Amino acid sequence: MILANASTLIRRALRGLYFLASRLASDRGGNVVMIFALVMPALLMITLGGIDLNRITTVKARVQDALDAATLAAARSSYTDSENLQKVALVALRANLRGSSVEPFADSDIKIVLTENQVVVADMRVQVKTLVANIVLPPYGKLMDDTLPVSVHSEVNRSSKDIEVSLVLDITGSMGGSRIRDLKNAANQLIKLVVQPAEKQTPYYSRMAIVPYSIGVNLGSWADGARGAEISDTAITGAAWAAAPSQSISNITRASPGVVTANGHNLASNDYVWISGVNGMTQINDRIYRVVRVDANRVSLQYQSNGAWYTLNTTSGNGFSSYSYGGQIRKCTRSDCFVTVTSRNHGLSEGEGVAISDVRGMTALNTTNGGLYEVYERPTNDTFVLPVGGAAYADYASDGAVQCGRDGCASRVFRDAQYNRLTRFDNTACVSERTGSAAYSDAAPGAGTYVGRNYPAMKRSSPQSQGNPCPTATIQPLTSNINTLTNLVNGLSVTGSTAGQIGLAWGWYAVSDQFNRLWPSNTAAAYAPTKVLKAVILMTDGEFNTPYCGGVVARDAGSGSGNYYDKIACDATNGDPFDQAARLCDSIKAKGVIVYTVGFSITQGSDAARILSTCATDKDKAFLPQSGADLSSNFQAIGRDITRLRISR
Template sequence: MILANASTLIGRTLRSLCRLTSRLTSDRGGNVVMIFALVMPALVMITLGGIDLNRITTVKARVQDALDAATLAAARSSYTDPNDLKTVALVALKANLRNASIEPIADSDVKIVLTENQVVVADMRVQVKTLVANIVLPPYGKLMDDTLPVSVHSEVNRSSRNIEVALALDITGSMDNCSRNCPAVSKIAALKAAAYELVDIVVQKQQSPYYSKISLVPYSMGVNVGDYADTVRGPLRSASRPVTAATWLTGSVKTISDISRASTAVVTASGHGFVRGDRVVIWKSDRMTSLNGVAFTVGAVDTNKFELTGVNSRNFNQFSGSSYVAKCARTDCSVTITVAQHGLSTEGDAAYLTNMGGLEQLNGIGFAVKAISGNTVTLGLDGSGSRLASAPKGGAAYTSGGQLACGVDGCTVRDFINKLGTWTRQNASTCVSERTGAADFSDAKPIDSSTYVGRNYPDAGNSCPSVAIVPLTSSKKTITDEIDKLVAAGSTAGQIGLAWAWYMVSPNFGVWSGQSVPAQNDTSKTLKAVVLMTDGEFNTPYFRGVIASDAGAGSGGDDTHINQPATNGSSFYQSFELCKKIRDSGVIIYTVGFDIPAAANLTGDIDSAGELMQRCASGTARAFQARNSTDLTAAFREIGRDITRLRISR
């Protein structure tokens, strides 16, 4: 194709020169003809030489990259003899210059030495094939011959630095879509291809005397930490706590034989004994389920009937079967239990009771925590809803037994009141959420409840990623095998992915072992980098292990969000706070926005992925925008090269 284009350009140029020559030869002045004859060779060479000049520039850039990589490979080796260094360098050179438009490399074309200051210095001279100069009519073309010489130079300080890189890769549901070159390749497939290339560039075969390692942090609604879960978020407890006392109702339980469908509901319960103003609760109403577990005020009464003040039952289902009613011991009809070391909180927690003696109707029902005083907990009926419909008759007074099921943050299950006000139970996973408290935006070692990272209780529709983190390793296969398993699903908790990328290269985190232990933070000895990639908006902050009520669109339904705002603020706010801390620790941050809008502004609060990617990176040159799979691969390739080049002196 290049030769065809060059021939076309040459033909057009020569035809134009011929027409110009014809016009000039008809000029009787003579001087013009002589001048033209003298300058025509130069004009031809200048015009056509531009083709070769552009080509040579392109080839030189590739040769320079290849020599840089070869010099780095030689510097990583333990050799000091020039011949041994050259042997290592030639292997890398020939691999990187395969199919390049240059003449075959001879050993004599490459010179490499190790200086007294432990700097590996390499020089190379290659011959680049020309496309134009060698086909210009003699004798002018032969002045430039068929090739042109290109010289490149590279130096690597052997005593420079190791490399530790952490990849925080977005594997959320939107990554299952196509990029702008759709339907050629899905985003997740494009990410895999780009990540393979970066790993191949960064991780070198020779790991002595200086190593190059990489780690993997796939993230979506959280980060799966696999076998490290108990260490970093603390072990989970499943044991329930015994109930030693409980108060809910007073008097006796009455059986309801009918509830009218009227503008004011009338309840028929023989000999109920209630008076106007009493507070009562109904349960096990099979058809009129909206009445179950709600505190009502008694209105007009007679011996066997009473009204439910403010309740219009015209549109209710027809009453059938039987249900039960009793007077509440408290005006709000809340339940008071005594449980030592219950572990409950008044914020966002719910209680789940089992094996209650005397109050069997409370077994298996969720309650909102309303107040706590020592070992005494007040539980509201809010959120229990129709669950009382299937409860047994039970009684009005507690007799014995009972367990407060472990359903708080830190247990194997999490009971909470969701954003819709109903009771929800979700199971723990090996995923984690954000840190809170004094260690919120730090890389401190997780050793106790004040430094543990957050637990994660996902719902079935937004589950924990199947691929877990991979700590630092020099094994390309270990990383690429896990990259190959990535599956796109879930919402976007980018702040968690970013935090864990930092933990991977932080010596302070103190969790990793063996070859995965990061070096100390000394930029003169070890280059540490984090690569944060995303294709969308960060929308998943947490409150005590559950997605918060103020999470963004696309983070799941209101029935799976706890009715509490995010502890640490929005995902964007958290991410930017982490960005600043990571950069301050000496870690370089690269960001890649995949098919996302560019930053709308670069000041004030961050509320878009484009703004975060631009402002989080360690300088604008390290913030990449990729519109399609080709751009994504190019971005990851450039990041890999930049990381490698950071050890090259000049």
């Protein structure tokens, strides 16, 4: 194109000179001929030189474009030294100048440096061969050299934005073996691409958060700030089911009604009593009766059936053996002989699961059903009733504690989904989903907006369970310390099922300034897309299968989320985990945060693949690597894309 334009200009110039020469040659005046002889070479010099100058101007514009592209390529690289920056730039330069009129140039013809202000500065000097201006015109000589120099300059602001990236990593059980090794390798490469060394953190910083997740996210020492302090146990100062000491039984008639002899019993009609330890007529033992007083030493009994009270006939026809000896009769504090526990400001509600421990004297409270109960009644702020009692519960002596079992307490006592048995799981530093109006927002945690607690299944022998434990790796909020990030990644171990919706939420929270109060030393900047690039990278290898109800894995959790008897007998409060993730992604993107998704070994076209594609900011930011090499390549592509997005020319 340049040669064609030059040829056209030459033809036009020569044609013009020919016409001018013809007119001057036809003039017979001596002065004109003399003037023509003197001026003609100068006119020819100006005309032909202008052609080459015009051509060089065009070539310079192309060289400038090529240097701009090369400088941008160097700025997008992770290199900071001039040697490697030059290598990157030269590759782009030679590709963009192929077929141009530029003479071959040496590597030393381009100078490129990275300034303290993170600006990549490039200067280049090349030679362009002249076409017509290097001819010799007597008596003036050669108009120009065979080549003319062209110098160009380019600058790219490498770090026009601060970077805050949250890397959300799946460390569930299915990531074992080679997968976790591949993940560590890829993550370490990504860290080094995104996070600049300490000496390059000004004037613009690059920070990363790491969010390992399985059944939830382990917040470590930050847990209480995110979910609120857990409610601990309260001290037991009393426990009783009996209103008076027991009285010895000396006889029970085998009659209708049967009459019990207990000298000096101190009982009145309509008192409720518990009989135990009788020999011979054992059928009368360990039951509640209502008293009909006969005299100071004798009573007859009534039993309850379907809410009504009936006379107790102790005849053989009713299945009663003859009395032999022994036995105790004892007055109850209640008609059901249940135990009333005293614990100041216990905070319990009727129906709430509780755990009793360390009681002295009435030790059966510690062991019956493993010390797990549901509160039967709550008479006062300082007393509550448990649905057990009778002679097996010896008199209270001292000590003891009651641990509330509702969501928010140090332990969760609930009925399991399979056997409807009372089960106790302890609170951990892991968290579950946030519920309520703030479920899909980044509202600061506080009263009404705390995130959920996490009570994971523990390893136990009855029923047999390997548990579904909280991961040991804790979240790392934003930091520019490369060693801190790589050490965390290298120490990751796999465990548990997949609550990707929780990992995603905390990936967002880690780059949200609304959570700065949680970790004041690792704060995020305010949302300002022109100043700060915020990104969340969500990595998973499978289906999200672990939603929660009240801090325990819900009974409608998906396959692979643990034993059914390790789940609570209620459905997930926030519904399907993938639906939760989709709503979170919409909220994250609405804040201007870029979302990348990486589905490791997830099949193209599967539900998981479609959801991850929808979650990503655009389809180019959704990846489905099928091998460790693919994973590394995709993580590197994400790192380069983040670097590209932060650069402005």
